Amino acid sequence: MHSFRSFQPFNALLSGLLLAISLANAAPSLSSGVENAPRSFNNATNTCVSIANALKNSTASQVFWPLSIQYTTDTEHYMSSSSQIAACSVEPGSAQDVGTVLQIIGSSRTPFAVKGGGHASNPGFSSTTGVQISMARFSEVTLSSAQDTVDIGTGLIWDDVYASLEASGCNCNVVGGRVSGVGVAGFTLGGGYSWKSSQYGLTIDTIQAYELVLPNGTVTTVTESSNSDLFFGLRVRFNNFGIVTKFTLRTFPQTQVWGGAIVYLPTSIDDVKAATAAFFQNVTDPKAAIITEFNTLAGIPVITASLFYDAPTPPAGMFDALVAPAALSKDVSTRSFSSLVLSSPSNSTAGLRGRFHTVSLTGYSADLIDVIWNETQHWGESLGSLLETGTFISYDIEFFTSGVLSHSTTPSAYPPDRSRALLPLNLYFAWLAPTSDSFFESTIEQSAQTITDAADAEGQNIGDAPLYGNYAVDSTSLDRIYGANLPRLQSIKATYDPNSVMDLSGGWRF
Numbered sequence: 001m002h003s004f005r006s007f008q009p010f011n012a013l014l015s016g017l018l019l020a021i022s023l024a025n026a027a028p029s030l031s032s033g034v035e036n037a038p039r040s041f042n043n044a045t046n047t048c049v050s051i052a053n054a055l056k057n058s059t060a061s062q063v064f065w066p067l068s069i070q071y072t073t074d075t076e077h078y079m080s081s082s083s084q085i086a087a088c089s090v091e092p093g094s095a096q097d098v099g100t101v102l103q104i105i106g107s108s109r110t111p112f113a114v115k116g117g118g119h120a121s122n123p124g125f126s127s128t129t130g131v132q133i134s135m136a137r138f139s140e141v142t143l144s145s146a147q148d149t150v151d152i153g154t155g156l157i158w159d160d161v162y163a164s165l166e167a168s169g170c171n172c173n174v175v176g177g178r179v180s181g182v183g184v185a186g187f188t189l190g191g192g193y194s195w196k197s198s199q200y201g202l203t204i205d206t207i208q209a210y211e212l213v214l215p216n217g218t219v220t221t222v223t224e225s226s227n228s229d230l231f232f233g234l235r236v237r238f239n240n241f242g243i244v245t246k247f248t249l250r251t252f253p254q255t256q257v258w259g260g261a262i263v264y265l266p267t268s269i270d271d272v273k274a275a276t277a278a279f280f281q282n283v284t285d286p287k288a289a290i291i292t293e294f295n296t297l298a299g300i301p302v303i304t305a306s307l308f309y310d311a312p313t314p315p316a317g318m319f320d321a322l323v324a325p326a327a328l329s330k331d332v333s334t335r336s337f338s339s340l341v342l343s344s345p346s347n348s349t350a351g352l353r354g355r356f357h358t359v360s361l362t363g364y365s366a367d368l369i370d371v372i373w374n375e376t377q378h379w380g381e382s383l384g385s386l387l388e389t390g391t392f393i394s395y396d397i398e399f400f401t402s403g404v405l406s407h408s409t410t411p412s413a414y415p416p417d418r419s420r421a422l423l424p425l426n427l428y429f430a431w432l433a434p435t436s437d438s439f440f441e442s443t444i445e446q447s448a449q450t451i452t453d454a455a456d457a458e459g460q461n462i463g464d465a466p467l468y469g470n471y472a473v474d475s476t477s478l479d480r481i482y483g484a485n486l487p488r489l490q491s492i493k494a495t496y497d498p499n500s501v502m503d504l505s506g507g508w509r510f
C-alpha cells in the first residue's frame with residue numbers, strides 16, 4: 001500500500017501553504033557560472049578561494065558558488081529558519097580533504113558550518129554566512145564481512161541507510177531515525193531516539209567507532225579503547241571536537257515490522273488520549289513503540305499516531321485501542337522497516353520556519369496528557385487563527401519502555417544521568433513569516449514550562465532534568481543538557497581544540 005496517498009487530507013491542507021513557501025523562498029538568479037567566484041569579495045569568500053585552490057588537484061572534493069544547484073542543495077534545511085546565505089559551499093569527498101578545509105578555516109578564522117541531513121531545528125547550528133561544508137559525498141554503507149557492524153557515511157539520511165541494508169539481504173538493521181529525511185550525522189552526534197531504542201538503546205549506545213577529523217586537520221579513528229575521552233565526548237557533543245566522516249554502528253536482526261500512521265478524526269480525541277495513557281500504563285514490551293501527535297494546522301486539530309512493533313505481528317490486543325478510533329486514514333500493516341519510515345508525513349511541513357523544544361518526562365498520566373492537549377488547542381487557536389494562517393503546532397508524545405537508557409556500559413556526555421528513564425516530549429512549532437521567529441521561540445519556551453510545571457505538580461521531579469539536545473531550543477543552557485559532565489567536556493575541548501577552531505561554527509558551545 002502506498003502510504004503517502006492515505007495522507008491526502010493532511011497534505012491537502014498543506015498544499016496551498018507549500019506553494020506560498022516555495023514562492024517566498026524562490027531566490028533571485030544572478031549566477032554567472034558555477035565555477036566562478038563572485039566579484040565582490042568578503043573575507044569568507046577569500047577563504048573559499050583558498051579552499052578551492054587547495055583542493056584543485058583533488059578529484060574527490062569541490063567548492064560551489066552561489067547560486068549553483070549544488071550550492072543551493074548544500075545550504076538547504078528542513079526548516080527554512082535554519083538556513084543562511086553562505087559565501088560558498090564545499091563538498092569534501094575524503095577525510096584528508098576535510099582536514100585541509102579545517103586547516104584553512106582555522107588559520108583564517110572564518111565562520112563555517114557543517115551540514116549532514118540539514119534537519120537542525122536551531123538557526124545557525126548547521127548554517128553560516130561563511131563557508132558551508134556539506135558532507136553529502138560521504139555516502140558509504142559498508143557492512144563488515146560478519147555483518148555485525150556497518151560503516152555509514154555522515155552525508156546520508158536514514159532512508160538511504162535502511163534501503164541499502166534491505167538491498168544487502170543481511171536481514172539486519174541499525175538503531176536509527178524514525179521518519180523520512182532525517183540526517184545520520186546530527187541525529188547520531190546528538191543521541192538518537194529510534195523505534196528500536198527500548199530494545200537496544202540510543203544510537204550513540206550502538207557506536208563502535210568514529211572516523212573524526214580533528215580541528216587541526218588530523219584524521220583519526222575514535223573507539224572506546226583508543227580514546228575514551230573523545231569517545232565519551234562524541235556521545236554527544238555534535239560538532240565540538242571536529243568533523244565526523246564515518247560512524248561504525250552495530251547491527252541487529254531485522255524482520256518485517258508491523259505499524260504505520262493513522263490520521264484520526266478530530267472527534268476521536270478522547271479515545272486517542274485514553275488509549276495513549278493506557279499504553280504508557282500497560283505496555284512493557286521493548287519491541288513496542290508509539291508516537292501520538294497532537295497537532296493543529298491553521299488552528300484546525302489534526303491528531304495522528306505512528307505505531308511500531310518490531311515483528312511482523314504484534315501481540316494480540318496491544319494496539320487495539322489506538323487502531324480503533326474513527327480516522328481519516330489508517331496506513332497500518334506488516335511491511336519492511338523502510339516502508340514504515342517512508343510512511344511518515346514528516347516532509348509535509350518542510351520549508352516552513354520552525355523550532356523544536358522539549359520536556360523530559362518520567363511518564364504520561366491521563367492528567368498530563370490533558371494538559372498537553374490543552375496546550376495544543378490553546379496555542380493552535382491563538383497562534384493559528386489570529387496571528388498567521390500558516391501555523392503548525394505539534395506536541396509529540398513518544399513511548400519508550402523504562403529500560404531505554406539502560407543499554408550503555410560506558411558513560412556518555414548525554415544523558416548525564418541514566419539512573420531513570422526520561423522520555424523526551426517533542427514540541428514543534430512551524431510558521432511562515434521570518435518576523436515571527438522570536439515570538440514563536442518565546443512561546444514554545446513558555447509552553448514547555450507550563451508542561452514542566454504540570455509534571456512537577458504531579459510529582460515527576462523533572463524541573464531540572466537533562467534535556468535532549470536534538471530537541472532543545474537554542475536558548476537552553478548547556479548544563480541542562482550535560483549536567484555534571486560539563487567540566488570533563490570542557491577539559492576534553494581544551495585538549496583537542498586548543499585554538500577554538502570549532503567555535504567558528506554554530507551549535508552547543510561552551
Ligand SMILES: Cc1cc2nc3c(=O)[nH]c(=O)nc-3n(C[C@H](O)[C@H](O)[C@H](O)COP(=O)(O)OP(=O)(O)OC[C@H]3O[C@@H](n4cnc5c(N)ncnc54)[C@H](O)[C@@H]3O)c2cc1C
Nearest residue numbers: 115116117118119120126178183185186187193239243244
Ligand atoms: C522531521 C524530524 C524528525 C526527527 N525525528 C527524530 C527522531 O525520531 N529521533 C531523534 O532522536 N531525533 C529526531 N529529530 C531530531 C534530529 O535528530 C536532529 O534534527 C538532528 O540534528 C538532525 O541531523 P541532521 O544531520 O539532519 O542535521 P544537520 O542540521 O545537518 O546537523 C545537526 C548538527 O550536527 C552537526 N553536524 C552535522 N554533521 C556533522 C559532522 N559530520 N561532524 C560533526 N558535526 C556535524 C551540525 O553542525 C549541527 O550542529 C528529528 C528532526 C526532524 C526535523
Ligand SMILES: *[C@@H]1O[C@H](CO)[C@@H](O)[C@H](O)[C@H]1NC(C)=O
Nearest residue numbers: 041042043044046108109110
Ligand atoms: C576582514 O578581516 C580583517 C582582518 O582579519 C578584519 O579586520 C575585517 O574586519 C574583516 N572584514 C570583514 C568584512 O569581515
Ligand SMILES: *[C@@H]1O[C@H](CO)[C@@H](O)[C@H](O)[C@H]1NC(C)=O
Nearest residue numbers: 051052053054055056057058
Ligand atoms: C597540483 O598539482 C600541480 C601539478 O602536479 C602542482 O604543481 C601543484 O602544486 C598542486 N597543487 C596543490 C594545491 O597541491
Ligand SMILES: *[C@@H]1O[C@H](CO)[C@@H](O)[C@H](O)[C@H]1NC(C)=O
Nearest residue numbers: 157159180181342343344347
Ligand atoms: C523527504 O525529503 C527528503 C529530503 O528532501 C527526501 O530525501 C525524502 O525522500 C523525502 N521523503 C518522502 C517520503 O518523500
Ligand SMILES: *[C@@H]1O[C@H](CO)[C@@H](O)[C@H](O)[C@H]1NC(C)=O
Nearest residue numbers: 277278279281282317318321
Ligand atoms: C490498561 O490499564 C488500565 C488501567 O490500569 C486498565 O484498566 C486496562 O484494562 C488496561 N488495558 C489493557 C489493554 O491492558
Ligand SMILES: *[C@@H]1O[C@H](CO)[C@@H](O)[C@H](O)[C@H]1NC(C)=O
Nearest residue numbers: 370371374375378379447450
Ligand atoms: C489551557 O492552557 C492555557 C495556556 O497555557 C492556560 O492559560 C489555561 O488555563 C489552560 N486551561 C486548562 C483548563 O488547563
Ligand SMILES: *[C@@H]1O[C@H](CO)[C@@H](O)[C@H](O)[C@H]1NC(C)=O
Nearest residue numbers: 214215216217218495496497
Ligand atoms: C593534532 O591534534 C592531535 C590531538 O591533539 C595531535 O595528536 C596531533 O599531533 C596534532 N597534529 C598536528 C599536525 O599538529
